[in-house]
Amino acid sequence: MKAMQNAGAVALLIIAVGVGSAALPAQAAVSSSAIAAYSIAAPISTAPSGLVARAIVAAGVDCPTLDVTSVGGATRSITMRERPRPARTSPAFDSLTVCSSVMPRGSVSASIEGRPIPARMPARTTRLALMGDSGCRISARQVQDCADPDEWPLARIASEIAKERPDAIIMNGDYFYREAPCPAADQALCGSSPSPVTGMPFTDSAYGWLADAFLPMAPMLSVAPLVAIRGNHEACYRGGNGYFYFLDPREGTSGACAPIDVNGTLTAAPTLPSDTYAIDLPVTTGRTLRLAVVDSAGGNDAVVEAYAAIQRPAYAKAAALTAPRAGRESWLVTHRPIFGILPTVFATPGQPFSQWSSYDQGAAAYGLLDSYDMIFSSHQHLAQAVQLPGQPGQLILGNAGTELDPTIGYSLPTTAYTVGEGKTYPMPSWAWVDVTFGYAMATPNETAGSWRLDMKGTDGSRFARCGVRDRSLYCATAQ
Numbered sequence: 001m002k003a004m005q006n007a008g009a010v011a012l013l014i015i016a017v018g019v020g021s022a023a024l025p026a027q028a029a030v031s032s033s034a035i036a037a038y039s040i041a042a043p044i045s046t047a048p049s050g051l052v053a054r055a056i057v058a059a060g061v062d063c064p065t066l067d068v069t070s071v072g073g074a075t076r077s078i079t080m081r082e083r084p085r086p087a088r089t090s091p092a093f094d095s096l097t098v099c100s101s102v103m104p105r106g107s108v109s110a111s112i113e114g115r116p117i118p119a120r121m122p123a124r125t126t127r128l129a130l131m132g133d134s135g136c137r138i139s140a141r142q143v144q145d146c147a148d149p150d151e152w153p154l155a156r157i158a159s160e161i162a163k164e165r166p167d168a169i170i171m172n173g174d175y176f177y178r179e180a181p182c183p184a185a186d187q188a189l190c191g192s193s194p195s196p197v198t199g200m201p202f203t204d205s206a207y208g209w210l211a212d213a214f215l216p217m218a219p220m221l222s223v224a225p226l227v228a229i230r231g232n233h234e235a236c237y238r239g240g241n242g243y244f245y246f247l248d249p250r251e252g253t254s255g256a257c258a259p260i261d262v263n264g265t266l267t268a269a270p271t272l273p274s275d276t277y278a279i280d281l282p283v284t285t286g287r288t289l290r291l292a293v294v295d296s297a298g299g300n301d302a303v304v305e306a307y308a309a310i311q312r313p314a315y316a317k318a319a320a321l322t323a324p325r326a327g328r329e330s331w332l333v334t335h336r337p338i339f340g341i342l343p344t345v346f347a348t349p350g351q352p353f354s355q356w357s358s359y360d361q362g363a364a365a366y367g368l369l370d371s372y373d374m375i376f377s378s379h380q381h382l383a384q385a386v387q388l389p390g391q392p393g394q395l396i397l398g399n400a401g402t403e404l405d406p407t408i409g410y411s412l413p414t415t416a417y418t419v420g421e422g423k424t425y426p427m428p429s430w431a432w433v434d435v436t437f438g439y440a441m442a443t444p445n446e447t448a449g450s451w452r453l454d455m456k457g458t459d460g461s462r463f464a465r466c467g468v469r470d471r472s473l474y475c476a477t478a479q
């Protein structure tokens with residue numbers, strides 16, 4: 001049963017527009033000292049081109065040059081600069097150096113030591129890849145088989161996304177899940193995984209990030225810019241230091257999760273929302289999709305707590321950045337869903353339980369969602385779409401590799417989603433769920449605000465077709 005409720009089985013004409021593909025420059029294979037090379041979408045205040053280039057090299061190796069060719073054919077080489085390692089994290093990140101450079105405006109091709117990286121943000125967006133929740137889970141309670149691509153399919157998904165030739169990849173967070181040493185009894189599953197570094201008030205490390213993100217994601221990182229979102233697994237006591245070192249696009253942020261000294265004890269920094277920013281994706285002449293990127297790494301999913309007030313300015317800024325403007329449509333992109341539906345099997349007997357998630361986000365965003373055509377989140381390890389009357393459709397895709405959520409127990413909530421006194425959201429009219437590994441490809445339809453969303457599995461085949469129109473989502477599982 002894929003649809004939780006059939007809201008009148010709406011027949012919809014889905015109009016496909018021409019699909020474009022960004023051609024990569026022909027490059028001879030050249031040996032490179034870069035362990036990883038990629039481009040991250042950045043706010044214009046960071047990079048007028050909307051893009052920064054990154055390279056990860058072994059510690060002790062000089063930062064390479066970024067070689068770019070501009071529209072007119074002129075070439076130039078820019079020496080990349082070391083991004084500061086987060087303070088007080090030694091030795092967890094000491095083995096690698098992150099190098100960074102703003103991508104010059106007008107670049108048409110770019111490479112780092114002969115290795116091509118995306119050179120520009122799309123001038124015309126025809127295909128976006130959407131994904132979330134990708135790391136291989138190793139915790140004290142749960143171990144995923146990181147050595148079996150059927151059990152942890154991130155590399156396959158990244159390879160399929162590379163073949164899709166998207167214009168950009170929106171990765172909605174939860175990259176890092178290797179939070180414990182591989183148990184002795186599970187060596188066949190995760191024996192090759194780097195362990196957290198003893199004595200650190202966080203769980204990530206340079207080698208952990210290579211294993212969980214940069215090695216399996218390499219094929220797609222050479223193809224399209226990454227819009228990198230922070231998940232709760234990138235909270236400061238988990239993988240936050242690596243997130244801010246490797247993936248946050250902004251200057252001066254790599255220490256945002258640097259541990260603090262509390263009476264001589266190294267302690268994780270508090271997890272706070274980083275500043276909200278916008279990424280613009282031109283669709284056609286006079287039509288632009290604006291992504292409002294909200295950091296929801298912190299907060300409580302099950303109840304409204306004081307954190308909601310700390311989180312609210314992030315949504316207020318997102319609302320201001322997406323104020324209605326002719327030709328602009330907007331998506332809220334944030335890791336934790338505003339309108340997520342949990343399976344009833346998550347309930348603990350004798351404990352209060354609500355199917356709604358995430359309460360702190362729902363409270364923080366209350367009354368601030370009018371400008372969005374859609375909310376794209378992850379966090380739940382599945383594909384889900386939820387519609388509340390008068391609210392933007394909520395798409396959830398957290399199925400890019402991390403162990404999936406239960407396949408049973410989903411139903412349309414019948415209890416109110418109340419996030420404060422006098423703050424109750426309308427009851428949902430429709431929802432859909434499919435607990436399958438994969439990703440989605442978003443293609444704009446002709447009408448402003450309307451997109452086709454193809455849900456794809458680990459082999460690239462479509463398992464469901466969804467779409468958004470007039471702020472409403474719809475989905476149909478492929479026959």
Ligand SMILES: [Fe+2]
Nearest residue numbers: 133174379402
């Ligand atoms: Fe997750």
Ligand SMILES: [Fe+2]
Nearest residue numbers: 174231232379
């Ligand atoms: Fe999450």
